[in-house]
Amino acid sequence: xxxxxxKEPLTRARILDAAVRLADASGMRAVTMRAIGDELDRExxxxxxxxxxxxxxxAGMVDTxxxxxxxSGHAIHRGDWRSTVRDRCLEARRIMLTHPWxxxxxxxxxxSPASAFALYDDLVGTVLEAGFDHALAHRAIHALGSLVLGFxxxxxxxxxxxxxxxxxxxxxxMAATFPHLLxxxxxxxxxxxxxxxxxxxxxxxxxxxxxxxxxxEARRAALA
Amino acid sequence: xxxxxxKEPLTRARILDAAVRLADASGMRAVTMRAIGDELDRExxxxxxxxxxxxxxxAGMVDTxxxxxxxSGHAIHRGDWRSTVRDRCLEARRIMLTHPWxxxxxxxxxxSPASAFALYDDLVGTVLEAGFDHALAHRAIHALGSLVLGFxxxxxxxxxxxxxxxxxxxxxxMAATFPHLLxxxxxxxxxxxxxxxxxxxxxxxxxxxxxxxxxxEARRAALA
DNA sequence: GGATCTGTTCTTACACCGTAAGGCGACCAT
DNA sequence: ATGGTCGCCTTACGGTGTAAGAACAGATCC
Numbered sequence: 001x002x003x004x005x006x007k008e009p010l011t012r013a014r015i016l017d018a019a020v021r022l023a024d025a026s027g028m029r030a031v032t033m034r035a036i037g038d039e040l041d042r043e044x045x046x047x048x049x050x051x052x053x054x055x056x057x058x059a060g061m062v063d064t065x066x067x068x069x070x071x072s073g074h075a076i077h078r079g080d081w082r083s084t085v086r087d088r089c090l091e092a093r094r095i096m097l098t099h100p101w102x103x104x105x106x107x108x109x110x111x112s113p114a115s116a117f118a119l120y121d122d123l124v125g126t127v128l129e130a131g132f133d134h135a136l137a138h139r140a141i142h143a144l145g146s147l148v149l150g151f152x153x154x155x156x157x158x159x160x161x162x163x164x165x166x167x168x169x170x171x172x173x174m175a176a177t178f179p180h181l182l183x184x185x186x187x188x189x190x191x192x193x194x195x196x197x198x199x200x201x202x203x204x205x206x207x208x209x210x211x212x213x214x215x216x217e218a219r220r221a222a223l224a
Numbered sequence: 225x226x227x228x229x230x231k232e233p234l235t236r237a238r239i240l241d242a243a244v245r246l247a248d249a250s251g252m253r254a255v256t257m258r259a260i261g262d263e264l265d266r267e268x269x270x271x272x273x274x275x276x277x278x279x280x281x282x283a284g285m286v287d288t289x290x291x292x293x294x295x296s297g298h299a300i301h302r303g304d305w306r307s308t309v310r311d312r313c314l315e316a317r318r319i320m321l322t323h324p325w326x327x328x329x330x331x332x333x334x335x336s337p338a339s340a341f342a343l344y345d346d347l348v349g350t351v352l353e354a355g356f357d358h359a360l361a362h363r364a365i366h367a368l369g370s371l372v373l374g375f376x377x378x379x380x381x382x383x384x385x386x387x388x389x390x391x392x393x394x395x396x397x398m399a400a401t402f403p404h405l406l407x408x409x410x411x412x413x414x415x416x417x418x419x420x421x422x423x424x425x426x427x428x429x430x431x432x433x434x435x436x437x438x439x440x441e442a443r444r445a446a447l448a
Numbered sequence: 449g450g451a452t453c454t455g456t457t458c459t460t461a462c463a464c465c466g467t468a469a470g471g472c473g474a475c476c477a478t
Numbered sequence: 479a480t481g482g483t484c485g486c487c488t489t490a491c492g493g494t495g496t497a498a499g500a501a502c503a504g505a506t507c508c
Binding site for chain 1: 327328329331332341342344345346348349352358359361362363366367369370371372373374375376398401402403404405407408411412415422423425428431432434435436438439440442443
């Protein structure tokens, strides 16, 4: 019996890690105090010594993800502001896609996660140096932030893989009711050449990011 | 006893209405089957005859809000595509603000709400008529959708009213760690002249919407 | 009239959730 | 030894979604 090795002690960090892992694998529904406890081979109530309550735990999960985004910035090459900011946004999105639960959870937070400050400070520094004034920098932050957070939420992907054989009758009814939409879907599906869905979300994200960056550059040039 | 008037019968629509009302007033946490039942003077289990389960109920709530956005379009004046689309987006955002729970709940949906089709069909029709090709129309949809959904989620509002007397010491530490951010906050707070927060979210939304519309117009002009 | 059927509502019950309250053993300074 | 602190566990409670079936209403047919 004395062979039993002491269990790794519980830590806030280990708890948040387990929670994030659970959410990544099985969604937010699976993140319960008891499930996290199981993951770490402890009882649910033991978590409360390291985390105030579930709300704090979720805030911690958010902070973990935002910190991951902030750190991803340290690796990227610093060129002109446009490509620097572009790369950061692409990284941020990539990370969001590895944590599909994150955007909607972030949207529910009532306080900014602490690690967001470092992220934003860096971003603001980059654009100020490029000649943005403070007002434009501020707006840039909001524009880009909402883009990264909003784009994971696809409200519109009418043909998500599954329906191999679309119901003929329903299709005809749809075509009558939503002529433009069906026409567009037709063209885009044809252009996609047998892709699973008509939406290539990555391309659409990059397109929109381009729109926003172009617009910011135009405003910056107008300042000078 | 015979004076008792028959209770209004339960309906899917009445249930969804009550649920939305509850969420608007007290947040999603308050939306429980029992609470909805109370609101309608029924038992919780009675709801299940009109709604498959809670997931379906929430999908119905989303559909109600999206339908509200779709209908808000019927009233607006149809001018050039830019102002038409702009007005629709502003209306959509206004409606989102009356249902603060909606964006994060919409983000969790795995299927497009049915009423989104009418909304998008109308939007696609507007821009096609203005000379967009199908690919550009498709991207426009995604760009604008993510804007409306993403912008309610403010990740960044560092001074939200409450802290009247910011801790001097903490302030100094922050200034050392996040110089650009604090400088910007200073300038913007001064410019806002005693506003509650440095962020005027409506102005920031309209700014970003302008960026996106400008960009789309440039792409459209390049097609011709 | 009564009997039957059909669709709605209510009763009861259960498993699971977050977490309040307090107990128990291992360490550590006195 | 002794008392204190720290980390973890046990028990228990009220609230949640919902499965199963009973109770009730009104329409339909004899």
